[in-house]
Amino acid sequence: MLLIDCPYCGPRAEIEFAYGGEAHIARPAADVSEAEWAAFLYLRDNTKGVLAERWRHSHGCGRFFNALRDTRTDRFHAFYEIGTPRPDVGDAA
Amino acid sequence: MSGAFRLAGRGRIDTTRPVVFRFDGRMVRGYAGDTVASALLAEGRHLMGRSFKYHRPRGPVSAGSDEPNALIGVGEGGRYTPNLRATQVEIHDGMVAVSQNRAPSLRFDIGALNTLAAPLLPAGFYYKTFMWPRGFWDKVYEPLIRRAAGLGRAPTEPDPDHYALHYAHCDVLVAGGGPAGLAAALAAGQAGARVILCDENAEFGGSLLADTYSLIDGLPGGEWVARIVAELERLPNVQLLTRCSAFNYGPHNMVALNQRLADHLATPPAHMPRERIWQVRAREVVLAAGALERVLVFEGNDRPGIMLASAARTYLHRYGVACGRKAVVVTADDAAYRVALDLAEAGVKIAAIADLRSTPGGPLVEAVRARGIEILPATTIQRAHGHLRVTGAELAPVGADGGVGKGRTVSCDLVLMSGGFTPSLHLHSQARGALRFDDALGVYLPGESIERVRSAGSCRGMFALDDVLRDGVAAGLAATGGKSGPEWAVTRQDAPGTGGFAGALPRRGPGHLALAFVDFQNDVTAKDVKLAVREGFRSIEHVKRYTTTGMATDQGKGSNVNALAIVSNVLGRRPEEIGLTTYRPPYTPVTFGAFAGHARGDQFDPLRLPPMDAWARAQGAVFEDVGLWRRARYFPRVGEDMAAAVARECRAVRAAAGIFDASTLGKIEVAGPDAAEFMNRFYVNVWTKLGVGKCRYGLVCRDSGFVYDDGVVGRIAADRFHVTTTTGGAAGVLNMMEDYLQTEWADLDVWLTSITEEWAVIALQGPRARDILAPLVDGLDISAGAMPHMTLREGSIGGVPMRLFRVSFTGELGYEINVPSSQAQAVWDRVWQAGASLGLTPYGTEAMHVLRAEKGYLIVGQETDGTMTPADVGCGWAVSKVKPDFIGKRALALPAMYAPDRLQMVGVLTDDPRTMLEEGMQLVTAAETPIPTSAEGHVTSSYFSPALGRSIAIAMVKGGRGRMGAALYALRLDGPALKVTLVDPVFYDPEGARLNG
Numbered sequence A: 001m002l003l004i005d006c007p008y009c010g011p012r013a014e015i016e017f018a019y020g021g022e023a024h025i026a027r028p029a030a031d032v033s034e035a036e037w038a039a040f041l042y043l044r045d046n047t048k049g050v051l052a053e054r055w056r057h058s059h060g061c062g063r064f065f066n067a068l069r070d071t072r073t074d075r076f077h078a079f080y081e082i083g084t085p086r087p088d089v090g091d092a093a
Numbered sequence B: 001m002s003g004a005f006r007l008a009g010r011g012r013i014d015t016t017r018p019v020v021f022r023f024d025g026r027m028v029r030g031y032a033g034d035t036v037a038s039a040l041l042a043e044g045r046h047l048m049g050r051s052f053k054y055h056r057p058r059g060p061v062s063a064g065s066d067e068p069n070a071l072i073g074v075g076e077g078g079r080y081t082p083n084l085r086a087t088q089v090e091i092h093d094g095m096v097a098v099s100q101n102r103a104p105s106l107r108f109d110i111g112a113l114n115t116l117a118a119p120l121l122p123a124g125f126y127y128k129t130f131m132w133p134r135g136f137w138d139k140v141y142e143p144l145i146r147r148a149a150g151l152g153r154a155p156t157e158p159d160p161d162h163y164a165l166h167y168a169h170c171d172v173l174v175a176g177g178g179p180a181g182l183a184a185a186l187a188a189g190q191a192g193a194r195v196i197l198c199d200e201n202a203e204f205g206g207s208l209l210a211d212t213y214s215l216i217d218g219l220p221g222g223e224w225v226a227r228i229v230a231e232l233e234r235l236p237n238v239q240l241l242t243r244c245s246a247f248n249y250g251p252h253n254m255v256a257l258n259q260r261l262a263d264h265l266a267t268p269p270a271h272m273p274r275e276r277i278w279q280v281r282a283r284e285v286v287l288a289a290g291a292l293e294r295v296l297v298f299e300g301n302d303r304p305g306i307m308l309a310s311a312a313r314t315y316l317h318r319y320g321v322a323c324g325r326k327a328v329v330v331t332a333d334d335a336a337y338r339v340a341l342d343l344a345e346a347g348v349k350i351a352a353i354a355d356l357r358s359t360p361g362g363p364l365v366e367a368v369r370a371r372g373i374e375i376l377p378a379t380t381i382q383r384a385h386g387h388l389r390v391t392g393a394e395l396a397p398v399g400a401d402g403g404v405g406k407g408r409t410v411s412c413d414l415v416l417m418s419g420g421f422t423p424s425l426h427l428h429s430q431a432r433g434a435l436r437f438d439d440a441l442g443v444y445l446p447g448e449s450i451e452r453v454r455s456a457g458s459c460r461g462m463f464a465l466d467d468v469l470r471d472g473v474a475a476g477l478a479a480t481g482g483k484s485g486p487e488w489a490v491t492r493q494d495a496p497g498t499g500g501f502a503g504a505l506p507r508r509g510p511g512h513l514a515l516a517f518v519d520f521q522n523d524v525t526a527k528d529v530k531l532a533v534r535e536g537f538r539s540i541e542h543v544k545r546y547t548t549t550g551m552a553t554d555q556g557k558g559s560n561v562n563a564l565a566i567v568s569n570v571l572g573r574r575p576e577e578i579g580l581t582t583y584r585p586p587y588t589p590v591t592f593g594a595f596a597g598h599a600r601g602d603q604f605d606p607l608r609l610p611p612m613d614a615w616a617r618a619q620g621a622v623f624e625d626v627g628l629w630r631r632a633r634y635f636p637r638v639g640e641d642m643a644a645a646v647a648r649e650c651r652a653v654r655a656a657a658g659i660f661d662a663s664t665l666g667k668i669e670v671a672g673p674d675a676a677e678f679m680n681r682f683y684v685n686v687w688t689k690l691g692v693g694k695c696r697y698g699l700v701c702r703d704s705g706f707v708y709d710d711g712v713v714g715r716i717a718a719d720r721f722h723v724t725t726t727t728g729g730a731a732g733v734l735n736m737m738e739d740y741l742q743t744e745w746a747d748l749d750v751w752l753t754s755i756t757e758e759w760a761v762i763a764l765q766g767p768r769a770r771d772i773l774a775p776l777v778d779g780l781d782i783s784a785g786a787m788p789h790m791t792l793r794e795g796s797i798g799g800v801p802m803r804l805f806r807v808s809f810t811g812e813l814g815y816e817i818n819v820p821s822s823q824a825q826a827v828w829d830r831v832w833q834a835g836a837s838l839g840l841t842p843y844g845t846e847a848m849h850v851l852r853a854e855k856g857y858l859i860v861g862q863e864t865d866g867t868m869t870p871a872d873v874g875c876g877w878a879v880s881k882v883k884p885d886f887i888g889k890r891a892l893a894l895p896a897m898y899a900p901d902r903l904q905m906v907g908v909l910t911d912d913p914r915t916m917l918e919e920g921m922q923l924v925t926a927a928e929t930p931i932p933t934s935a936e937g938h939v940t941s942s943y944f945s946p947a948l949g950r951s952i953a954i955a956m957v958k959g960g961r962g963r964m965g966a967a968l969y970a971l972r973l974d975g976p977a978l979k980v981t982l983v984d985p986v987f988y989d990p991e992g993a994r995l996n997g
């Protein structure tokens, strides 16, 4: 079980959280092309390495936040608020 | 002393406390501290089980958790536990244990005939044999495999015991309480860290408990252990857990422990859990898992009386048991020489030591020679003789070219083998730690890990006792940042062994018929592994699956390295090029009871009870589970079955009035200056023009354009909406709202609050509903003119605050009375009394479903499956055409969303009004349709309608709305297809006159 550091509450066990999928996928305006909308809906990077992803502290403060997690090791490199840019951590494992 | 092979004055058992237990119905005497295996061995008995495939007689190979052979069932009735290792099960008075896998008896087993068929049961036998013909599966293969599969039988009675789960945090978790683990725990504990030390055995000490030679600070192993454990017990920051196996190493240093609390006690206290799972989150982990001695692979190596050399030493020093009278030792390592010396000193005759090495030497070897024990260098064991017990060993010379010469048979009743020691990497590897092959030791050692973990002692290839102790202290300090730790002087110890052997022993002749076991528990032989490689399997993972080596309950603790070496030899490639199979949890088997913990029976899931649950129970309602909710399904009267009760309830609602506990509806309050804008963006409908006091049916799509949830929404104030969702969708809708609000629309000033449990909902439906309700609502005018359909009023009912919705899910005049849950029963009682003379009838979820189906109202999740658009289910009218954006808007504009052959919601009627369709039936175009075919649609809802006096159904049909009146055929599994006609899905009161009455 992962240990997740909620930016608002501190470290808590994974069981308190809901996964929110890949982060930084902006919802396009309603006038984009079909291909762009389909890409927004269905295309994800499936990163092997450091992935920016969303979590929600659903059984805690209820807030969404972003995390950088290495999918090879499950190690977290950063937790940061929605709306802030992705921190630069290189591709450290 | 009981037991002919018990040695007075030896062992750690308590000979003042005799214990009597039963094994296969026979009384066996032992002592407190004995295991089933040690007590049986004390009687001279090695035969304890039969093997899995060939039903070969088997005895214990080891003295610990790595035991592959001596598996027994323990306990009676619901407490029976199969597949326990006799080498670990502690005896107590009254214990009942049985051997497994034998019929009729352990000494004579009919299944042993399989041995004769062994040449016919090679690797991959099941894959090759059970492929054809297909018809054989049900009748022949499956029963055969089911009989053969698994070792013990599962108990059929419920388990009467209870099991606990405990979460814990610590600074340092030390897994393994041998010399390295004890040293690490003490060093970390003295540095002030919160330490948990666990060990799978009944007492700490590991190998030291069977070591009477080494001296630490002048103390023999057992005494030193007692001193250290006493020191640890004095530290309040150290928690000591025995009989506690670390079996799973999860991400972020979450380690699961299985603690066995009660099974070793004759009469455990009633409150005591039988086992406890610990989920330990450790800042740092020290793995002190030790090393396991390897078996040797030779013909007949599974005969009872053939065991690991270290096991014989353990039985001698921990249990005071000589495992035989006359032993042959076969070794590739020095450690077995110490065992030979100890046994000889205890009176066991050592007939010979066959050493696979050509020039064994060193102080240990010299000490053995000085005792007059015959040492045969460059000698292998060609085969072991005997059946129920080993009777002799054929020892044969290995020439310089590797060829094996003619041997001689030495009679014996005990063969001790040692192929060297394999570090236990299971936990390190479970945590995705890297492994590296060490050429000098010929084994894998732990490499880098991503976790905050370190291995100490023999589990990382360190075998000299003084090194192990220093390594343990260093690990404890490294885990805590401590500067100095305890020091001990090891004044006497054996030098670490050299040599070791992995793979199949050299033998004379090809051995086509020889059964030399690699994996005892799964009966996999050296020949099987070689055959797998010859048949083209190269990956060790594939060899494992094809031969099943390492796939038994011991997970190949003693066999994997041998299998790897055999593959390596056949392929002519180095072991590290072949790799190692993945270590998977659990390290040792864990009972289902422990995993379930308290999550069984009523505590399996939380139970949500609507406010009027007690009332419904008092009325004799029949209940159904809806998610976590327990809801009243119908209220049968005496002599009524479900159909009769539901029909009566439906008729009452249509003719007079019904009362229904709808409190499970999801409810969310959307409030704030931007509430209307939020609703506009979230729902497909328009909300800005909805007046205060008005309601609207709302539909939620995902951004994929597919229907996600629905429900009536009321506007309480300009900046406040009372949203309802489906019962099952409540949590999901709130999560989705929070998602968009927090991550997409940070510009909106809105608060979302779940109010599902705050507001109870009493649905009052039927033509008399207003007559019943009007006198009860305090000063509120609810006449048709003052409060039409789809409006809401705030007020009170008998002084209780109320949000009154005029809404209907039945098609009748109806109200949903929202009151605080804490006062709901009182309000319900008042309504119930007021309606008694007007025919008010309680109805349940089943009637609710029938009534809504008669009206063609959709249920999200029943008609929809996550691929339906609003238009598909007849709700295209709800979708705004003017809003610049809302969730799903862009997707709903995709051409595919308007394809003419999309599934559309329609009504379906059978020719015979009594014939009921089944939900899920596929609809096709012709009565005689060859299978497979493609369906035109499927039935989603089917009921008997009391209002229409006939069966009705709802279906999703390709282009259905354009096919009204057309015929389709519903496929049945057990008869000819049923002709059906497509109709409008609103079966009852299509004009809605009753609704607006």
Ligand SMILES: [Zn+2]
Residues within 6 Å of the ligand: A006, A007, A008, A009, A010, A057, A060, A061, A062, A063
């Ligand atoms: Zn939080």
